[in-house]
Amino acid sequence: xxxxxxxxxxxxxxxxxxxxxxxxxxxxxxxxxxxxRVKSEVARFRYALGxxxxxxxxxxNKALKVFGKSHAKLMDAYLLILNDPFISKDVVKIIETTHVxxxxxxxxxxxxxxKVMENFEDEYFRDRKYDILDVGHKVLRHLMGHEKKTLQxxxxxxxxxxxxxxxxxxxxxxxxxxxxxxxxxxxxxxxxALMAQSMTIPAVVGMRDVTSRVRTxxxxxxxxxxxxxxxxxxxxTLERYKADQHRRGEAERRLEDLxxxxxxxxDGHRITLAANIETSDxxxxxxxxxxEGIGLFRxxxxxxxxxxxxxxxxxxxxxxxxxxxxxxxxVIIRTLDLGGDKLPMLGVSDVSPESNPFLGLRxxxxxLKYPEIFKMQLRAIxxxxxxxKIKVMYPMVSGLDELRAAxxxxxxxxSGLRGQQVPFDESMEVGMMVEVPSAALxxxxxxxxxxxxxxxxxxxxxxxxxxxxxxxNVASLYQPLHLAVLRLIDQTVKAGHNIGNKWVGxxxxxxxxxxxxxxxxxxDIDELSVAPSAVPRVKEVIRSTSYAECARLTREVMNASSVxxxxxxxxxxxxxxIAQQPRPAVS
Amino acid sequence: xxxxxxxxxxxxGLHARPASLFVKTTSRFASSVKIIxxxxxxxxxxxxGLLMLAAGPGTELxxxxxxxxxxxxxxxxxxxxxxxxxxxxxxx
Numbered sequence: 248x249x250x251x252x253x254x255x256x257x258x259x260x261x262x263x264x265x266x267x268x269x270x271x272x273x274x275x276x277x278x279x280x281x282x283x284r285v286k287s288e289v290a291r292f293r294y295a296l297g298x299x300x301x302x303x304x305x306x307x308n309k310a311l312k313v314f315g316k317s318h319a320k321l322m323d324a325y326l327l328i329l330n331d332p333f334i335s336k337d338v339v340k341i342i343e344t345t346h347v348x349x350x351x352x353x354x355x356x357x358x359x360x361x362k363v364m365e366n367f368e369d370e371y372f373r374d375r376k377y378d379i380l381d382v383g384h385k386v387l388r389h390l391m392g393h394e395k396k397t398l399q400x401x402x403x404x405x406x407x408x409x410x411x412x413x414x415x416x417x418x419x420x421x422x423x424x425x426x427x428x429x430x431x432x433x434x435x436x437x438x439x440a441l442m443a444q445s446m447t448i449p450a451v452v453g454m455r456d457v458t459s460r461v462r463t464x465x466x467x468x469x470x471x472x473x474x475x476x477x478x479x480x481x482x483x484t485l486e487r488y489k490a491d492q493h494r495r496g497e498a499e500r501r502l503e504d505l506x507x508x509x510x511x512x513x514d515g516h517r518i519t520l521a522a523n524i525e526t527s528d529x530x531x532x533x534x535x536x537x538x539e540g541i542g543l544f545r546x547x548x549x550x551x552x553x554x555x556x557x558x559x560x561x562x563x564x565x566x567x568x569x570x571x572x573x574x575x576x577x578v579i580i581r582t583l584d585l586g587g588d589k590l591p592m593l594g595v596s597d598v599s600p601e602s603n604p605f606l607g608l609r610x611x612x613x614x615l616k617y618p619e620i621f622k623m624q625l626r627a628i629x630x631x632x633x634x635x636k637i638k639v640m641y642p643m644v645s646g647l648d649e650l651r652a653a654x655x656x657x658x659x660x661x662s663g664l665r666g667q668q669v670p671f672d673e674s675m676e677v678g679m680m681v682e683v684p685s686a687a688l689x690x691x692x693x694x695x696x697x698x699x700x701x702x703x704x705x706x707x708x709x710x711x712x713x714x715x716x717x718x719x720n721v722a723s724l725y726q727p728l729h730l731a732v733l734r735l736i737d738q739t740v741k742a743g744h745n746i747g748n749k750w751v752g753x754x755x756x757x758x759x760x761x762x763x764x765x766x767x768x769x770x771d772i773d774e775l776s777v778a779p780s781a782v783p784r785v786k787e788v789i790r791s792t793s794y795a796e797c798a799r800l801t802r803e804v805m806n807a808s809s810v811x812x813x814x815x816x817x818x819x820x821x822x823x824x825i826a827q828q829p830r831p832a833v834s
Numbered sequence: 835x836x837x838x839x840x841x842x843x844x845x846x847g848l849h850a851r852p853a854s855l856f857v858k859t860t861s862r863f864a865s866s867v868k869i870i871x872x873x874x875x876x877x878x879x880x881x882x883g884l885l886m887l888a889a890g891p892g893t894e895l896x897x898x899x900x901x902x903x904x905x906x907x908x909x910x911x912x913x914x915x916x917x918x919x920x921x922x923x924x925x926x
Binding site: 332371375 | 847881886
């Protein structure tokens with residue numbers, strides 16, 4: 248038995264026999280081309296380009312039929328690389344000026360490009376070098392008359408082992424016959440990885456030399472969760488993985504079964520479980536995972552990466568689409584939560600850079616300073632409110648004055664609409680995010696001016712503990728279980744409930760963490776809003792515990808002598824809960 | 835010769851598909867097209883050049899067109915940016 252490690256690219260466990268694709272790396276010959284042969288060498292190169300092009304057009308047409316437009320477009324990009332001046336002109340130039348063979352000239356150009364791309368910080372762009380390598384390899388194969396053993400020769404379900412799986416290869420993967428794969432090269436966002444994720448087959452990439460360690464027919468396990476490949480596993484390992492695979496299958500089915508069940512504890516305490524989204528397109532997916540509406544629609548995405556802010560009509564269409572898709576469930580739209588560094592994108596120039604943006608002009612502060620942007624968004628939201636159930640909330644409110652100023656603008660926009668006889672939902676609920684400690688401490692007063700509160704735990708923890716969790720020097724101090732954090736949440740819920748019975752939700756990451764959910768339930772949170780993919784898991788946690796247990800746990804955690812002790816109590820609780828109910832393997 | 839500045843506005847930046855759309859568009863015209871980013875200059879009809887720019891979302895690009903149909907090139911390019919390169923959401 249040999250265990251190799253790589254990069255986990257697509258989750259899941261595959262158990263089967265290996266099919267090893269021939270290695271791509273061929274030695275590139277170099278020879279001198281005499282002057283009188285240069286012309287025919289260029290012609291040989293052009294002929295190979297032509298043959299490669301024919302091959303790609305064939306793949307393109309096939310892709311169009313089998314995978315649809317978006318994958319065919321990728322082949323389009325390949326054809327463009329093939330026609331690129333770097334290849335069509337520069338390679339020829341190298342042949343003509345340095346009198347080398349076409350293989351060598353082409354390899355020089357490819358290598359030069361790859362070198363530049365390897366230094367990219369952005370992983371996505373770095374991985375695009377594989378596209379160029381793939382095209383280069385194809386041309387080389389035609390130049391050298393070297394044909395690759397194709398995936399077509401696979402006849403039974405196999406785990407593909409390859410140096411690299413190129414888009415061409417992955418398009419040739421036969422549905423059902425490829426149960427997993429492992430490759431020597433590639434990163435988390437290389438084409439092969441993305442493809443495996445979309446096909447939901449387990450994959451491990453970046454294994455360096457897996458092709459030389461495995462032979463076709465070897466029994467093999469691909470562990471796409473931990474990034475492992477186990478060659479010729481022993482009986483015990485095989486059993487363990489088979490059990491794991493079975494458990495995962497069961498767990499998935501169970502989570503699916505949960506979809507239409509309420510997020511309710513075993514003793515009947517009901518929580519509203521909603522989802523966080525970034526675009527109106529996400530609503531459908533959120534509901535299909537069993538979310539009861541949208542607890543946080545981050546509108547920033549509408550505004551980012553463009554030259555000018557979206558106009559009212561565009562925003563209206565987006566909100567309207569979201570609220571219609573979510574009906575009969577509500578959509579909570581959070582007004583623009585951008586930092587001052589994004590102002591140029593909103594058409595505001597002459598902004599001076601801030602030395603501490605997290606304590607600077609962001610969220611509601613920015614909206615109050617530039618009310619035109621804010622008013623336009625509120626108008627769009629109000630207009631869309633007739634289409635279903637919309638609630639609106641303000642981000643980053645730190646005190647009463649800001650809240651009142653925001654509400655005053657909202658009233659102004661409303662009376663403007665009334666004047667123009669534009670209909671909107673007069674009873675639209677208005678809430679605010681609680682993410683600044685000062686707001687959490689004033690909920691009893693703020694509650695008189697809003698209908699609900701939504702706690703943004705990420706920022707609340709960061710501001711309460713003065714910890715930037717991306718800063719590795721202090722990241723360990725970012726503690727959701729810090730008593731100060733729990734007290735602020737507790738106080739927010741109690742004050743919210745006491746003053747006019749305002750409901751309180753959590754839309755930060757804390758709500759998505761299965762282990763922390765019982766504490767939020769114990770703190771009497773009314774609504775949890777989590778990433779769509781986390782909805783089934785969170786629902787399962789809620790449905791498998793009782794409110795009484797959660798309340799007891801929360802008391803114990805809040806009475807713990809240290810954060811460490813609190814973590815210990817929570818761990819104990821989680822393991823005993825897991826022991827009561829079979830759950831998917833977590834590592 | 836005319837020039838115009840654009841900001842990359844699709845979700846993943848000028849990756850393979852948007853870059854190919856760009857090159858296909860510019861290749862339809864006779865004018866030469868140059869893309870300048872922070873002083874780095876590449877051929878606006880070369881997809882490898884575009885990929886080597888690694889222009890992520892928010893990147894500012896100056897596009898210079900020179901030739902008989904230079905105005906048409908720039909308006910065609912502007913149209914691509916307006917349409918966010920028809921980029922569907924691909925991964926997170």
